[in-house]
Amino acid sequence: MALIEDVIELLEREALTAREICYKLGLEPEREKEIYALMDKIAKIVRRKGKRLMMIPPRCKNCGFEFSKYKATKCPRCKGERIEPARFTIR
Numbered sequence: 001m002a003l004i005e006d007v008i009e010l011l012e013r014e015a016l017t018a019r020e021i022c023y024k025l026g027l028e029p030e031r032e033k034e035i036y037a038l039m040d041k042i043a044k045i046v047r048r049k050g051k052r053l054m055m056i057p058p059r060c061k062n063c064g065f066e067f068s069k070y071k072a073t074k075c076p077r078c079k080g081e082r083i084e085p086a087r088f089t090i091r
């Protein structure tokens with residue numbers, strides 16, 4: 001599958017958010033949902049190559065709260081909605 005391979009190639013080079021991946025691949029920003037959906041598959045593929053998909057978790061820009069999941073819209077600590085999105089990288 002071409003999309004998944006393109007995403008893997010990007011993430012082997014740098015840490016990116018789903019939105020940045022869409023931008024770099026010339027995809028509509030709405031397709032970031034598809035990018036998130038690929039992450040489990042990507043993790044399995046790169047593990048076979050002896051690498052790991054790493055996530056830098058989303059973080060609240062207001063209070064610094066770190067989320068444990070990659071999708072985050074509202075901070076449970078301060079209720080802030082300015083969230084720095086998750087970044088993914090392959091090492």
Ligand SMILES: [Zn+2]
Binds near residue numbers: 061064065078079
């Ligand atoms: Zn917060």
